[in-house]
Amino acid sequence: MSPATNAWPLGGPISAEPRINDRIRVPEVRLVGPNGEQVGIVPIGDALKLAQEADLDLVEVAATARPPVCKLMDYGKFKYESAMKAREARRNQAHTVIKEIKLRPKIDPHDYETKKGHVVRFLKAGDKVKVTIMFRGREQSRPELGFRLLQRLAEDVKELGFVESAPKQDGRNMIMVIGPHKKKSEAKAEKAAARGPREAAEPEAGDQG
Template sequence: MSTEPRINDRIRVPEVRLVGPNGEQVGIVSIQDALRLAQEQDLDLVEVAATARPPVVKVMDYGKYKYESALKAREARKNQAHTVIKEMKLRPKIDPHDYETKKGHVVRFLKAGDKVKITIMFRGREQSRPELGRRLLSKLAEDVAELGFVEFAPKQDGRNMIMVLGPHKKKTEAMAEARAAKEERKAGLGGRDAESAEAVEQAETTEAVEQTEAAVVAAPVEQAEAVVAAAVPAGADQATEEQS
């Protein structure tokens, strides 16, 4: 079933409530008069409220209207935020270096506006000491308190203990900041790239000039040697040696 509004001759009702191209209320008129007014202005008659009695129609440029609507929909999808739940798994007796690495990932996820599910995995006798997992989760929550909060308190789930951290920053805010930072980096790199390109171009030019000068200097020597070789008859060197 088509979701597009009816336009022009597809509007088959005897009367309509007409709205002009600038939003002015014309009133209730026959469909023939509405179509005539739209044709006189070289525009379309578009049904904007089909369930009203009588239906509401507007005089507009339908092609332009569809184009602008598509742009708005695309911009809305671009700015739409999808909250993602990331997961990070740790062991109760994790190495300090590994802990810092895992914490760095959690920080990155929270900065991006995503939730993080922290899972502590117990093995063997570690299951009898759940306080190790709670202590580790509490430490992690404190370390990232500036970026996130405990949305779901630590809870034992079989051999695992789970905690969920939520970001203080909304996903839309994080996306906006990321785009701004990207544009700033592009602007900063633009000047350096231009300078680098200019330096490379100057180096290539200098090298080409040096090669050309070397070729020009070497050419007369090679040409002179060729002329001498052509002027001395074959076997002349041997005859000279015999006379000596």
């Protein structure tokens, strides 16, 4: 285990292995208890004794502070939980799908309802939706038309999703991202429950997952 070279915030991600227990070679430390309580500045010997009595580790969490900040914790458990959280975050990131819908600022009512239906379907499936307003010719001088259309769409689907990225101009286009209220896993579970045990065991035709 190599000594930490950078400080890391309490409870934050670990960029390098911190020093623990007798690897912490300083005269005194600012000690934080296992529940986040501030113990104060204590000699390193006292801090190590407290850790041993509590059957915990003394972990340096802010090496560049003067004196360094150390916390009493079960370091093995902490590392395990951090690894699980990181794995879950990667899994959720890998499953994030962004669908795209393109609209014209002067879209007719029927086309609007059709496009809105697609957005509703995507959000119900737990997918994010990137909505792009495409301006052509003189329409580029009327960005407010696109902004109002995006606001209208966000309002129409607010029960299913929220504006994750507010409307912004991108060249000739205006873009907004709507995120689903429900995670993809929740949407799938609800869909399977609605189909019933017999149907849920069979893949639905055209189901993209």
